[in-house]
């Protein structure tokens with residue numbers, strides 16, 4: 191159990207208008223920090239005012255990118271309770287990422303206590319308007335001032351909080367997705383399954399291309415043959431083909447194991463749908479579109495929740511899905527998932543955790 195001290199109290203800022211939150215633009219008054227030194231372990235857990243970090247310009251994170259992050263949300267229920275959604279899953283994934291990046295693990299109970307304590311301390315920042323939540327961004331950086339390429343001996347674990355609305359300006363309206371055929375995001379044996387900041391840096395060039403063409407996001411393909419569908423970067427993807435729901439399997443290790451992805455699979459199976467986790471080629475999806483069996487597609491993610499896909503562009507070959515409208519399965523998943531998250535529907539899987 192951590193002995194979290196409140197270092198000093200910030201002047202409370204004015205809260206942003208909950209209609210204009212967008213994603214990740216506003217931050218709460220305080221943040222959590224805990225340091226690590228080899229031989230000492232994680233130490234000095236504290237809540238301090240949200241402020242700039244002071245680091246040596248030689249800090250290893252700036253040079254070799256030894257950094258990981260997580261993303262989860264806190265939701266306010268109509269009776270004023272604050273719920274976390276499956277925080278154990280994010281914490282488990284955090285430690286899996288840490289293992290891949292040679293960052294020391296954090297005791298899951300300590301990580302949960304840090305998240306709960308900070309969210310509780312900042313509870314007035316959890317917005318109550320429908321569709322809004324408090325996004326929780328834990329991250330770890332290597333802080334040694336050293337230019338040799340090696341595993342760092344010192345780290346900082348930080349948690350910041352941001353009241354958010356929808357990730358895409360479109361909200362739950364379908365997004366247009368550009369299939370990237372030149373660059374790749376991850377390959378087998380690389381860091382694709384880890385939540386490493388570097389994965390996102392590598393994806394920016396594709397995102398920039400997509401932006402220029404008026405697409406919301408990039409669909410990444412496998413790094414070997416550019417044939418099989420991996421993920422969208424900010425989301426995992428699902429396709430409804432005939433009576434089956436398909437999503438890329440995690441076997442190659444190049445796809446992020448999303449908490450929303452896992453939850454959607456569990457929900458869909460509990461409703462009796464046939465969900466297959468397997469390799470899915472772009473050709474297969476285009477063929478299904480041609481023969482009329484491709485019914486809908488959607489992305490899943492903590493930030494994006496359920497994001498229907500209205501259009502795919504593969505090297506100029508454009509297909510429209512479900513007439514560019516939200517499909518029934520996307521809608522049902524969105525309603526049920528957010529229903530559980532905001533405490534409006536019975537939490538039959540025991541996924542939510544009350545902050546206090």
Ligand code: COI
Nearest residue numbers: 261262424491492493494
């Ligand atoms: C999330 O869904 O929490 C993500 O990490 C996606 C993102 C904003 C990078």
